[in-house]
Amino acid sequence: MSDKTTPSNNSFLNDAGNRALIFQIVLLAMVVFAGYYLFSNLQSNLDNRGISTGFSFFNEPAGFPILIHLIEYTEANTYGRAFFVALINTFVISLLGIVLATIIGVIMGLARLSKNWLVARLATVYIETLRNIPLLLQMFFWYFAVLAALPAPRDSYEFADFLLNKRGIYSPNPIAQDGFGLVIFGFILSIVASIGLVIWAKKRQTKTGLWFPAYWSSLGVIVGVTLLFLAVSGFPIEFDLPQKSRFNVTGGMVLPPEFVAVLVALSTYTGAFIAEIVRAGILSVNWGQTEAARSLGLRDNLTQRLIVLPQALRVIIPPLTSQYLNLAKNSSLGAAIAYPELVAVVMGTTLNQTGQAIETIGLCMLVYGSLSLSISVFMNWYNSKMSLIER
Amino acid sequence: MKSNVCKLLSTAAIAATISTGAAAATLDDVKSKGFIQCGVSNGVPGFSNADDKGNWSGIDVDACRAVASAIFGDGQKVKFTPLSAKERFTALQSGEIDILARNTTWTYTRDSSLGLDFTAVNFYDGQGFMVRKDLGVTSALDLDGATVCTEQGTTTELNMADFFRKNKLSYVPVVVQKADEALSAYDQGRCDVYTTDKSGLAAHRTKLADPAAHVILPETISKEPLGPVVRHGDNQWKDIVTWSMFVQVNAEEMDISSKNVAKVKSETNDPGIKRLLGVEGDMGSQLGLPADWAYNIIANVGNYGEVFERNVGPSTPVDLPRGLNALWTEAGGIMYAPPVR
Numbered sequence: 001m002s003d004k005t006t007p008s009n010n011s012f013l014n015d016a017g018n019r020a021l022i023f024q025i026v027l028l029a030m031v032v033f034a035g036y037y038l039f040s041n042l043q044s045n046l047d048n049r050g051i052s053t054g055f056s057f058f059n060e061p062a063g064f065p066i067l068i069h070l071i072e073y074t075e076a077n078t079y080g081r082a083f084f085v086a087l088i089n090t091f092v093i094s095l096l097g098i099v100l101a102t103i104i105g106v107i108m109g110l111a112r113l114s115k116n117w118l119v120a121r122l123a124t125v126y127i128e129t130l131r132n133i134p135l136l137l138q139m140f141f142w143y144f145a146v147l148a149a150l151p152a153p154r155d156s157y158e159f160a161d162f163l164l165n166k167r168g169i170y171s172p173n174p175i176a177q178d179g180f181g182l183v184i185f186g187f188i189l190s191i192v193a194s195i196g197l198v199i200w201a202k203k204r205q206t207k208t209g210l211w212f213p214a215y216w217s218s219l220g221v222i223v224g225v226t227l228l229f230l231a232v233s234g235f236p237i238e239f240d241l242p243q244k245s246r247f248n249v250t251g252g253m254v255l256p257p258e259f260v261a262v263l264v265a266l267s268t269y270t271g272a273f274i275a276e277i278v279r280a281g282i283l284s285v286n287w288g289q290t291e292a293a294r295s296l297g298l299r300d301n302l303t304q305r306l307i308v309l310p311q312a313l314r315v316i317i318p319p320l321t322s323q324y325l326n327l328a329k330n331s332s333l334g335a336a337i338a339y340p341e342l343v344a345v346v347m348g349t350t351l352n353q354t355g356q357a358i359e360t361i362g363l364c365m366l367v368y369g370s371l372s373l374s375i376s377v378f379m380n381w382y383n384s385k386m387s388l389i390e391r
Numbered sequence: 392m393k394s395n396v397c398k399l400l401s402t403a404a405i406a407a408t409i410s411t412g413a414a415a416a417t418l419d420d421v422k423s424k425g426f427i428q429c430g431v432s433n434g435v436p437g438f439s440n441a442d443d444k445g446n447w448s449g450i451d452v453d454a455c456r457a458v459a460s461a462i463f464g465d466g467q468k469v470k471f472t473p474l475s476a477k478e479r480f481t482a483l484q485s486g487e488i489d490i491l492a493r494n495t496t497w498t499y500t501r502d503s504s505l506g507l508d509f510t511a512v513n514f515y516d517g518q519g520f521m522v523r524k525d526l527g528v529t530s531a532l533d534l535d536g537a538t539v540c541t542e543q544g545t546t547t548e549l550n551m552a553d554f555f556r557k558n559k560l561s562y563v564p565v566v567v568q569k570a571d572e573a574l575s576a577y578d579q580g581r582c583d584v585y586t587t588d589k590s591g592l593a594a595h596r597t598k599l600a601d602p603a604a605h606v607i608l609p610e611t612i613s614k615e616p617l618g619p620v621v622r623h624g625d626n627q628w629k630d631i632v633t634w635s636m637f638v639q640v641n642a643e644e645m646d647i648s649s650k651n652v653a654k655v656k657s658e659t660n661d662p663g664i665k666r667l668l669g670v671e672g673d674m675g676s677q678l679g680l681p682a683d684w685a686y687n688i689i690a691n692v693g694n695y696g697e698v699f700e701r702n703v704g705p706s707t708p709v710d711l712p713r714g715l716n717a718l719w720t721e722a723g724g725i726m727y728a729p730p731v732r
Contacts (some may be wrong), residue, residue, distance in 0.1 A: 046506075048502075048624070049448065049484065049506035049622065049623055050506045050623050050624070051505060051506040051626060052504045059496065063552055063553070063563075064547045064548045064549055064552055064566075065548075065551075065552050065564040066564070067564055067566065068563055075552040076556075104621050112579075142729070143576075144576075144579060147576065147579040147580065147581050148579055151528065153723065157459075159575075166579070166580045166581055167538060167563070167581070245536050246535075246536060246537055247526075247534075247537040247538065247544060247583045248536050248537070248563065253706070258565070292557065307654060316511065335543075335568045336567075336568050336569070336572065337567065337572065338565045338566055338567040338568075338573075338576065340566065343569065344543065344566070347477075348477050348543045348566075348568065349543055349544060349548060350543050351477065351502075351544070352476065352477050352480075352543070352544035353548075354500075354504075355480060355500070355501070355504055355505040357480075357481050357484075359593045365540075380526075384518075
């Protein structure tokens, strides 16, 4: 019998570590080869069929109009610029959707836990209905229901200088005049001041236990200071008012029904899922925590805010992240009802005008991939910040 | 989302196809599977439209049936794949379909950079505008400031932009992914104007809640020669599809129709007609087809005039005049085909 600590056969291949390494290398080589094979095959097939490739089309004029553009854009701009217009539209709808869905979700989640029978039942009906109807159907519903309910432009509803009709919500468009820089300066100044105020209030509370309503007062500071600067500089704003013309309303700012329909559909749909996550999170906090807080003399809303919610958040954040990811990806359904987001503009119109299927689809995959990863990274950071710190 | 998945899959399919060369004989494939896979629209009355029993009809459908008649002697050996405007070229490129007959405009970019070949024109069209009668608009030049609905991924989008830019008119575009939703947005009043090819306007008007309340403006703002498309590189297949169309035009010119073709075949003394119908010579073998290929097209599908009357003529709801699509021998017509000889 040989000694157990010395291997009987110490050849290179019999070492577990070496073997693992070899398997890893073989696997990697296979993956790289498969990727290379697919890519070169694609190249030769594209060449054989005379399909042109490359991203040079990005510098050519697009020639098509886009309904909603937050940066300057006309038909004479390039496909590249059209891509950025679409990208911004996707970002805007995703971010607004996430914010609204969170608000709706928290309210509905709390409502479902309410002791008020009617409120709890209504929240249940909302959650169960919206979670169980396909999102695309809901988008069509909101779009066509909104269109059917509203009047034609010439019979617009009017409130003050606002107009509402089938073409959207029109509001006065503020245009900055000379001296508006001063107002912006005042606004920034007030934000800096209120940040200082919040930090001071926190420090004082840690030191003395005295509480100061920092958030409300900073809101007051921001509004007050900005108004003050507005008054001092003589209100350097003029309004471009919407006016009815032959076909449409001209002038002013417009919120088109496509935007509203996509936003409402995305946020109410995802809001229903978030409501359930919030409810689960709150129920996961042991009842003893609430009883302990009460016995310390905390009021109900302080119990919720300081004891229950921070503990519930640890349960809520991971599933919440996947809802945010879903929402960002679901925004691509907006293409079906004319919201000009990434899929509509790049994988739709651009693909069709240029025929560059692989490039445009690859680009869209890249964008959605990075959008989702950024949301994930942010939420993971937030999660680690909120998670239990063991001392 | 489904269409995107389809496109992704077909892109992957291009990537994964073993590179046996693009010139794989479509005719052999079609013969061995026993039918033609034909890409059509999701429903444009008169061009390609399925009834409640799933039977397809229309000018584009007949283009595929003509090819099936030429190959199999049976116009029913066709399977249809409904495609949206943005899916259509990828479906053809990836080999999912053999012929794309989906009111597709022949343009330079499509012919030169997509790996596709246009075969023949089966309908000369042009883009127009439809508006509500009560707006009192009589010319497209009155449309300054209007909101315009259209389907995504067609030449329509670019023509519209060019037209408004050229005439220095402002407008608001509402571009919807599918024609049906674009049309219902227009019907609901989201837009003042609906724009597509004039034949499409006539076809879509029949689907509106009150067709009589809408009018098609007189201007034609573009040239839209529509026709079947095949993959680039298979010359034999392209020739078959091209000449299946030409046979129908030649037949109308020679006054041969589905009703009299049998009689003409047995009685004619005209060597041209004898060649066409396969009585003399063997024209079909040059394309890998049976000798009576042209006879079968005419007997099953009819001549071009019959196809037009049956699908979009004045007796149908689409109700289009022959116009440019009349034979070149008629006033105002440009439908012309090279001779079969």
